[in-house]
Amino acid sequence: MTVSIRIQAEAFDVAAETAALTEGRADIGAVVAFTGLCRDEGGRLTALELEHYPGMAEAEIAHIAAQAQDRWPLLGLTIIHRFGKVLPGDPIVLVLAASSHRRAAFEAADFLMDYLKTRAPFWKREHLKDGTAGEWVEAKDLDDEAAQRWL
Amino acid sequence: MKLVYFAWVRERVGRTDEDVELPDGIETVADLVRWLKSRGEEYEYAFENEAVVRAAIDHVHAKPEAAIAGAREIAFFPPMTGG
Numbered sequence: 393m394t395v396s397i398r399i400q401a402e403a404f405d406v407a408a409e410t411a412a413l414t415e416g417r418a419d420i421g422a423v424v425a426f427t428g429l430c431r432d433e434g435g436r437l438t439a440l441e442l443e444h445y446p447g448m449a450e451a452e453i454a455h456i457a458a459q460a461q462d463r464w465p466l467l468g469l470t471i472i473h474r475f476g477k478v479l480p481g482d483p484i485v486l487v488l489a490a491s492s493h494r495r496a497a498f499e500a501a502d503f504l505m506d507y508l509k510t511r512a513p514f515w516k517r518e519h520l521k522d523g524t525a526g527e528w529v530e531a532k533d534l535d536d537e538a539a540q541r542w543l
Numbered sequence: 544m545k546l547v548y549f550a551w552v553r554e555r556v557g558r559t560d561e562d563v564e565l566p567d568g569i570e571t572v573a574d575l576v577r578w579l580k581s582r583g584e585e586y587e588y589a590f591e592n593e594a595v596v597r598a599a600i601d602h603v604h605a606k607p608e609a610a611i612a613g614a615r616e617i618a619f620f621p622p623m624t625g626g
Contacts, residue, residue: 428626442625443550445618448602473625485626505626511604513618514625515550528551531622 394468395457399449401476404486413468413488420467424497426487426505432480437526438519442484444475445513456507460489463503464496471504473514503542510539544611546579548589549620552596555589556619572598573607575617589619597622 394413406425414420430440457469468490478484485508489500510531518526547560569578576593579586590596598605599618611617 444625445547445549445599445602445620448599448618451602452604509626510623512625513549513599513620513623515621516624517550528621529624531624535626 393461393466395454395461396470397450397453397457398472399444399446399453400472400474403474403483404472406483406486409470409472409486409488413470413490417467417490419492420490421492422494422497423468423488423490424494424501426485426501427483428485428505430478430480430482430484433518436518436521437480438521438523439477439479440484440529441477441517441519441525442475443515443517444473448513449473449475452512453508456504456511459507460500460504464489464491464500466491466496466500469500469504471508473508473512475514477519506535506539506542509535544614545616547616547618549618551621552589552619555585557585570610570612571607572600572605572609572611572617575611576607576619595621 406427410423410425453471457471466489470488472486474484487501487504489497491497516529520526544565545560545562548556553559569575576590580590596619600609600614601616
C-alpha cells in the first residue's frame, strides 16, 4: 500500500501523479482521480487564497487516509492539497484512489473528498476582480451533510 | 501553552499565535474560550459566536468539553473550507 500525502504551494500534474502511483504495479485494476479546481464564480474572482494549519493539515489528512484504508481494499492513495494563491482554472486538490476493482476506488475517492472538505484545516479567501480582498468562503451545510453520509 | 489562530479568527484576534499562562480552573476548551473572551474586545469579537469557532488540541480536532491539561498547542479556527 503506497500512501503519498503532500501539502504544497505548487501546482500538480494528474497524469504524472497517476503514472507514479501505478508504475511497476500489476495488481491495480482501477484508479479514480478527483481534481478540484478554482472557479471564478461567474467572473467575480481573480484568485482564491488558501490558508492552512501546517502540521495539523498533514496529520489530519493522514488520519482521513487511514480511515479510507480501513473501509476499502485500497492498493494506493495519493492526496495533494495546495495552499497559497490559486488562479481560476488552476488545480487545488487531487485525490487518487487505486484498488483492484472500481467500486472501492470510486467510493474511497468520494469519502476522502467529503472528509477533506469538512475536516482538513484549510480556509479559502476570495480575491475580487476590483482588486480588493474579499470575504472568507463560508462552510456549506451541504458539505457537512455529504460527510455525514459515511457515518 | 501556545495558542494559534487561523483565517478570520486570526484576523479578529489580531495575531497568529501567543504564549499564555492560564489561571487555575481553566480545564476545558470551553473554559479557555471563556477566559480569552474576558481578555479584551478582540477576543470577544473572535468568539462572539462560540458554536461556530472550532478548536484543535495538538493538531487533533477537539470539542468544547475536551480537557486541555498537558496540551502544548491549542488552535482556534473557523469551519474548514478546503478541498
